[in-house]
Amino acid sequence: MKTPLAEAPTVPKTDGKDDTPVDHVAPDAEPAAPTAPPRIYQSACPALLSGQVEGKLLPPISDKQCGAQSPLSITGVLVNGKLVPVSGRVTTSCGVATALPAWIGAIDGYLFAKENTHVAELLVGTSYMCRNVNNGTSGNLSFHAFADALDIIGFKLADGRTVTVEAGWSDALSSEGRLLRFAHDAACAQFTTTLGPEANAEHRDHLHVDMGCHGKSCTARLCE
Numbered sequence: 001m002k003t004p005l006a007e008a009p010t011v012p013k014t015d016g017k018d019d020t021p022v023d024h025v026a027p028d029a030e031p032a033a034p035t036a037p038p039r040i041y042q043s044a045c046p047a048l049l050s051g052q053v054e055g056k057l058l059p060p061i062s063d064k065q066c067g068a069q070s071p072l073s074i075t076g077v078l079v080n081g082k083l084v085p086v087s088g089r090v091t092t093s094c095g096v097a098t099a100l101p102a103w104i105g106a107i108d109g110y111l112f113a114k115e116n117t118h119v120a121e122l123l124v125g126t127s128y129m130c131r132n133v134n135n136g137t138s139g140n141l142s143f144h145a146f147a148d149a150l151d152i153i154g155f156k157l158a159d160g161r162t163v164t165v166e167a168g169w170s171d172a173l174s175s176e177g178r179l180l181r182f183a184h185d186a187a188c189a190q191f192t193t194t195l196g197p198e199a200n201a202e203h204r205d206h207l208h209v210d211m212g213c214h215g216k217s218c219t220a221r222l223c224e
């Protein structure tokens with residue numbers, strides 16, 4: 001009777017680079033397998049890459065229900081070939097950042113045509129903030145909670161003036177009042193939401209702009 005063949009001894013696979021036998025290590029002394037940190041997936045922002053906006057990508061924000069995967073820190077906007085500084089330690093989305101150059105460019109064009117001056121600085125109040133709409137204790141989260149909104153306090157002009165919504169809006173016929181109304185209306189063309197002092201008392205001292213989704217296909221705009 002033929003005995004079954006003994007199993008062939010298994011030959012360890014080798015790539016030929018290292019044939020030296022490995023010293024036996026006691027199981028309890030085995031080093032832990034190295035763990036790679038999980039990859040953080042973020043999106044690049046074309047407005048940043050092209051230099052239309054000056055700033056940098058920030059790490060993802062995750063704070064309760066608030067947050068943003070690819071927030072940006074914005075420090076300047078390229079307007080008619082010049083970098084206009086943005087004050088206020090702005091943290092915002094790529095969508096908002098992308099809308100800024102055309103908006104500030106329109107305001108700059110208005111100022112040059114009407115008053116022979118330029119925008120020297122954009123003054124921003126709140127940008128990212130984990131809070132509800134109108135600071136309510138209940139209700140929907142604001143788009144500020146997703147770094148997708150900015151509150152614009154006003155503008156510094158190249159002629160030395162500082163024009164704020166709080167001080168300049170009330171007199172609609174003044175140079176400042178006209179500029180701020182132009183800025184409000186021009187924002188409506190670039191952002192999906194623009195809310196100024198006429199919207200409600202919460203906005204008496206700033207223009208709120210955001211890239212929130214309105215309508216079934218995100219193409220509706222809110223301009224108040």
Ligand SMILES: [Zn+2]
Pocket residue numbers: 126144149150151208209
């Ligand atoms: Zn706001």
